Every structure is written in C-alpha cells, then in structure tokens.
Amino acid sequence: MRILVTGGAGFLGSHLVDSLVAQGDEVVVLDDLSRGHRSQISSKAKFVHGDVRLIEDWKKACKDFDPEIIHHLAAVNGTRRFHNQADLVVDVNVNGVRMAIKIAKEYSSKLVFYSSPEAFGEQENMPLGNESQSLFTPAHLHQRHSYGTSKHIGELLCQFEVRKGLDVRIVRPCNVYGPRLHGDENGQVVSMMMAADPIVVHGTGMQTRCLTWVYDVVQGMIRVGEMPNLSGKAYNLGSTDEISMLELAQKIADLRGVDVVFTEPNHGDSKRRLPDVSMNTEIDWFATTSLDEGLGQLL
Ligand SMILES: NC(=O)c1ccc[n+]([C@@H]2O[C@H](COP(=O)([O-])OP(=O)(O)OC[C@H]3O[C@@H](n4cnc5c(N)ncnc54)[C@H](O)[C@@H]3O)[C@@H](O)[C@H]2O)c1
Numbered sequence: 001m002r003i004l005v006t007g008g009a010g011f012l013g014s015h016l017v018d019s020l021v022a023q024g025d026e027v028v029v030l031d032d033l034s035r036g037h038r039s040q041i042s043s044k045a046k047f048v049h050g051d052v053r054l055i056e057d058w059k060k061a062c063k064d065f066d067p068e069i070i071h072h073l074a075a076v077n078g079t080r081r082f083h084n085q086a087d088l089v090v091d092v093n094v095n096g097v098r099m100a101i102k103i104a105k106e107y108s109s110k111l112v113f114y115s116s117p118e119a120f121g122e123q124e125n126m127p128l129g130n131e132s133q134s135l136f137t138p139a140h141l142h143q144r145h146s147y148g149t150s151k152h153i154g155e156l157l158c159q160f161e162v163r164k165g166l167d168v169r170i171v172r173p174c175n176v177y178g179p180r181l182h183g184d185e186n187g188q189v190v191s192m193m194m195a196a197d198p199i200v201v202h203g204t205g206m207q208t209r210c211l212t213w214v215y216d217v218v219q220g221m222i223r224v225g226e227m228p229n230l231s232g233k234a235y236n237l238g239s240t241d242e243i244s245m246l247e248l249a250q251k252i253a254d255l256r257g258v259d260v261v262f263t264e265p266n267h268g269d270s271k272r273r274l275p276d277v278s279m280n281t282e283i284d285w286f287a288t289t290s291l292d293e294g295l296g297q298l299l
Contacts, residue, residue: 001026005027005070006070006074009047012114016222028061032049032052055099058099062107068110070103072113074096075093075096076093076147079144082144097113101168112225113170129275129278144269169225171234172236174238174273175188175209175211176217177214177298178215178298193248194256199252201260204262205246206244210275212238220280235280240274
C-alpha cells in the first residue's frame with residue numbers, strides 16, 4: 001500500500017515506518033525534523049522535509065504518490081513545551097490535523113489521527129474510554145492543557161468530517177516507551193528516568209500510569225490503518241498494568257544503580273490514567289509485553 005506518515009522521523013513514527021516498509025508498503029515521511037531525526041527514518045522510505053501546517057509541503061509529499069492511508073503523527077509534545085510553548089503546541093497540533101483532513105479529502109485517503117489520553121484532561125473517573133468526559137482546569141492557572149485541548153479539538157475535527165463521509169480513525173497511544181524515546185528534559189518519563197542521575201520524582205510519586213511497549217503499539221497502529229469499516233472509531237493503544245511513578249523510579253534506579261530524589265509536583269499532572277481497552281476486541285489488539293520485559297530490553 002502507499003502510506004504517508006507525518007512525524008515519521010520521531011519516536012512512534014519511525015518505528016511505524018520500519019514496520020510498514022518491512023511488510024512491503026511504499027512509504028513517504030513528512031517531517032520538519034524539529035524533534036525527530038533524519039537518521040531514524042528507514043532508508044527504504046522517501047523523506048520530504050516539511051511543515052504539516054503548510055499545504056504546499058503536504059503537496060510535495062503527495063506528488064506522484066497518491067497515498068491510500070495517511071498516519072498523521074506530527075505534533076508538538078513534551079510536558080515542558082505544553083507550558084513554555086503553548087502557542088506552538090496549539091498551532092501545530094490543530095492546524096496540522098486541519099491540513100491532514102484537507103489532503104485526505106483531496107486524495108480520498110484513509111486518515112489515522114493520533115490523539116492522546118491527555119485529550120481527557122484531568123478526568124479522574126477511570127478507565128478512560130470513548131464515552132469519558134474531557135475535564136480541563138481554568139486556563140489562567142497554567143497552560144498544561146494546551147496539548148490535551150489541541151488533541152481534543154483534533155478528535156472533534158475528525159468526527160466532524162466522519163459525519164460528512166471521510167474515513168477517519170483515531171488512535172490514542174498510551175504512555176509508550178521503547179528505543180529512540182527522547183531522554184531530554186522534554187522526554188517521556190521512562191526515558192528521563194533511564195537518563196537521569198539521580199532519578200527525579202515529581203510530588204509524592206503516587207500518580208500511576210500504564211506504560212506500553214512500542215513494538216506492541218506499532219502492531220495496533222498498522223491494524224487501525226488497514227482494517228475495513230473503522231471510520232469514526234477510536235482506540236486506546238495501551239497496557240492496563242498500572243504502576244506508580246515512585247515504583248517505576250525505584251525499579252529503574254535498581255536496574256541502573258542510581259538514587260531517587262523528590263521535587264515539586266507538575267501542574268495539571270493527572271493522578272491516575274488507566275485506559276479502557278474494551279473496544280480493542282474489534283481490532284484484536286492488546287498489549288502483551290510486560291514492563292519488566294520491556295525495561296530489560298530497553299536497558
Ligand atoms: N509517545 C507516546 O506515548 C504518545 C502518547 C500519546 C499520544 N502520542 C501522539 O503520537 C504522535 C507521535 O508521538 P511521538 O512520541 O512519536 O512524538 P515525537 O516528538 O517523537 O514525534 C513527533 C514528530 O513530529 C515532528 N513534527 C513536529 N512538528 C512538526 C511540524 N510542524 N511539521 C512536521 N513535522 C513536525 C517532529 O520532528 C517529530 O519527528 C504525536 O501526535 C503524539 O501526540 C504519543
């Protein structure tokens with residue numbers, strides 16, 4: 001199949017591209033390399049350097065290609081940037097999906113939009129499923145939810161187009177970890193804990209997450225793109241094994257032989273995030289790799 005992957009130089013996108021080319025798909029990557037790396041893009045994929053906010057860059061990527069499926073992953077993420085670059089987060093994440101929709105209509109492509117459990121904000125009723133309400137704290141307190149609201153708007157725009165006949169599927173990856181994860185100050189918790197010495201835990205460390213191994217998630221992403229009759233459906237690609245951040249820190253500290261220290265809590269950090277995965281029977285996908293197995297491989 002001919003598949004366009006935006007954000008294909010990033011963490012999830014580059015793993016997806018590897019798997020797609022390995023199964024014989026023709027792949028074009030559109031990425032501005034603001035966070036991803038050229039070296040992570042498979043040599044079997046074509047790379048177009050461009051910005052997903054610009055329709056002319058999309059056109060370059062689609063020239064002589066005519067994508068059958070678009071996986072739209074390009075986005076600005078990283079918790080610190082939600083606070084420090086809230087304007088950029090909203091601009092790229094909202095305008096990126098608007099352009100993705102425009103192109104999917106023009107080329108009659110299936111669109112897979114990558115949302116996030118953060119689209120539910122600080123909703124405390126678990127598990128988070130397709131009927132959960134989004135709950136965002138007042139904007140004057142902090143800008144953490146620039147990201148979650150941008151993903152919520154992305155879902156809203158996709159569902160709007162589904163009603164008008166476009167084939168759009170939604171994926172919410174849930175705390176994915178694995179090789180190539182960013183270990184910088186904008187990184188994800190596992191990679192930050194893998195890199196830091198000592199390991200820093202925010203608040204009490206009692207907040208829990210479900211961490212999901214990247215190679216499990218990529219199989220689900222491919223399935224959501226390929227299977228027929230999934231338009232308008234949304235899937236949480238996540239494990240349901242919860243771990244507190246303190247337990248995780250201790251586990252990684254033991255593996256690496258470093259100490260754990262505590263610092264102030266992050267604004268807007270949810271206490272618990274457990275995905276509802278009951279909808280995943282439709283795509284026959286569930287996370288299978290345990291955290292110990294994944295961390296061992298990552299180390
Ligand atoms: N990794 C996770 O656990 C997770 C969880 C929930 C949602 N997601 C979503 O999945 C997608 C991929 O996440 P990731 O972890 O691979 O992130 P990532 O930061 O590694 O990848 C994002 C890619 O988008 C590119 N990009 C950013 N702005 C761009 C622009 N204006 N034009 C073109 N390219 C641009 C970056 O260079 C990068 O390669 C994102 O949409 C993210 O919100 C990821």
